[in-house]
Amino acid sequence: MKEIISGFSKKSKEEKAQWLAQTFASDPEKALALFKTYTHPNPEIQEIHDEFIENTLANYYLPFAIAPNFLIDQKVYAIPMVIEESSVVAAASKAAKFWLDKGGFHTEIVGTEKVGHVHLNYFGEPKQLFAFFDAHREAFMQGLKPLSASMEKRGGGIKSLELVDKTAALDGYYHIALTFETKDAMGANFINSCLEQLAQDFRLKAQEAFKADEAPEVVMSILSNYVPNCVVRAWVRCPIEQLGYEGVEGAEFAAKFCRAVAIAQAEPYRAVTHNKGIMNGIDAVVIASGNDFRAVEAGVHAYASRDGQYRSLTKAEITPDQELHFELEIPLALGTVGGLTALHPMVKLALDLLDHPSAEDLMKITAVAGLAQNFGAVSSLVTTGIQKGHMKMHLLNLLNAEGASASEKETLTAHFKDKTVSSAAVKEALSQLRQ
Ligand code: MEV
Numbered sequence: 356m357k358e359i360i361s362g363f364s365k366k367s368k369e370e371k372a373q374w375l376a377q378t379f380a381s382d383p384e385k386a387l388a389l390f391k392t393y394t395h396p397n398p399e400i401q402e403i404h405d406e407f408i409e410n411t412l413a414n415y416y417l418p419f420a421i422a423p424n425f426l427i428d429q430k431v432y433a434i435p436m437v438i439e440e441s442s443v444v445a446a447a448s449k450a451a452k453f454w455l456d457k458g459g460f461h462t463e464i465v466g467t468e469k470v471g472h473v474h475l476n477y478f479g480e481p482k483q484l485f486a487f488f489d490a491h492r493e494a495f496m497q498g499l500k501p502l503s504a505s506m507e508k509r510g511g512g513i514k515s516l517e518l519v520d521k522t523a524a525l526d527g528y529y530h531i532a533l534t535f536e537t538k539d540a541m542g543a544n545f546i547n548s549c550l551e552q553l554a555q556d557f558r559l560k561a562q563e564a565f566k567a568d569e570a571p572e573v574v575m576s577i578l579s580n581y582v583p584n585c586v587v588r589a590w591v592r593c594p595i596e597q598l599g600y601e602g603v604e605g606a607e608f609a610a611k612f613c614r615a616v617a618i619a620q621a622e623p624y625r626a627v628t629h630n631k632g633i634m635n636g637i638d639a640v641v642i643a644s645g646n647d648f649r650a651v652e653a654g655v656h657a658y659a660s661r662d663g664q665y666r667s668l669t670k671a672e673i674t675p676d677q678e679l680h681f682e683l684e685i686p687l688a689l690g691t692v693g694g695l696t697a698l699h700p701m702v703k704l705a706l707d708l709l710d711h712p713s714a715e716d717l718m719k720i721t722a723v724a725g726l727a728q729n730f731g732a733v734s735s736l737v738t739t740g741i742q743k744g745h746m747k748m749h750l751l752n753l754l755n756a757e758g759a760s761a762s763e764k765e766t767l768t769a770h771f772k773d774k775t776v777s778s779a780a781v782k783e784a785l786s787q788l789r790q
Contacts, residue, residue, distance in 0.1 A: 426459025541690030636728030645695030
């Protein structure tokens with residue numbers, strides 16, 4: 356079968372591209388030309404991208420944009436966002452402007468603790484395992500010192516080491532839970548190295564202390580992306596008479612807004628979409644700042660279900676003194692040193708534009724982007740509906756998909772200023788224009 360290849364990763368980039376184009380592309384010439392177009396002309400820059408992953412053939416561009424005018428804890432930011440969805444940056448910028456003269460955004464770090472586990476099988480007497488663990492706890496900690504020394508110098512390190520009986524959840528299952536402070540690093544490599552070292556020390560000591568067929572067994576060692584103690588809060592607050600959105604006045608707007616957020620608290624179908632809107636802002640900053648959006652996504656949605664039901668990550672209320680208080684609480688394990696932050700030129704620029712934030716600063720900025728996004732989405736939903744703004748922003752995509760020229764785009768953007776945008780309407784207007 357020509358579709359199966361061995362030793363692929365050892366081939367040169369050109370050989371890989373040739374093989375792929377000849378074997379799988381419907382138009383090999385076109386595929387090869389595209390790989391070329393999406394390769395950076397500066398070989399040094401291209402090499403950085405090639406080496407992020409294996410089997411790189413070209414680059415995949417997403418827009419790098421800026422949402423300006425964010426007042427966060429009295430400091431103004433222009434927030435870098437990397438995202439493909441047309442209305443996201445516009446909505447963030449609009450929300451930033453909206454809150455600019457209402458005190459801006461406020462934030463607070465609730466915690467920065469990361470966590471990882473050595474997962475164990477053990478079917479013997481629990482007391483014996485706990486006695487063994489207690490007797491060696493100090494030695495286990497000492498065994499991690501060479502790895503944690505430099506993190507300790509930066510004020511971080513291992514905060515706790517605990518054996519936990521999980522047999523109520525799964526027969527014979529225990530784990531050693533470690534908590535970490537990783538300062539400005541996201542810390543995945545540090546955490547995983549510590550866990551693997553601990554697993555090795557644990558195995559050796561267990562071999563000495565237990566009979567071969569009774570010894571606890573290490574199943575695996577890995578950090579957790581569930582970080583319920585690495586959490587940031589962001590909020591906005593202002594008297595309801597200062598509110599008003601798309602012609603809906605203060606008190607009415609505040610009531611509709613709070614009701615929409617309450618629905619997302621109560622109903623998982625709505626909560627998922629509500630939180631997706633929050634993640635539009637969060638992911639865009641997480642990607643721009645070179646962080647791991649899959650880790651963030653996994654942890655955020657687990658946090659949204661922490662009481663057993665999936666709920667909104669934001670809360671809104673009208674306070675007794677008639678203010679709207681709107682708040683996001685979200686777990687964000689982010690880093691501003693190490694990983695991609697030291698490698699990707701655009702990530703370095705994004706962090707420079709944010710004034711070289713600490714990991715805590717970046718948690719705050721990112722949470723604000725999520726809160727702003729949610730404010731924009733919910734405000735539109737309870738007033739004009741989402742499609743008006745969304746389709747306006749999407750108009751250029753629709754025109755590009757139809758191959759519109761620059762002058763056609765200009766004419767039709769003006770034409771749709773006061774009309775409803777839809778795929779059919781755009782096709783019709785373009786064909787009229789062309790006749
Ligand atoms: C679209 O990307 C996001 C929204 O669906 C979010 C929401 O419904 O709150 C508009």
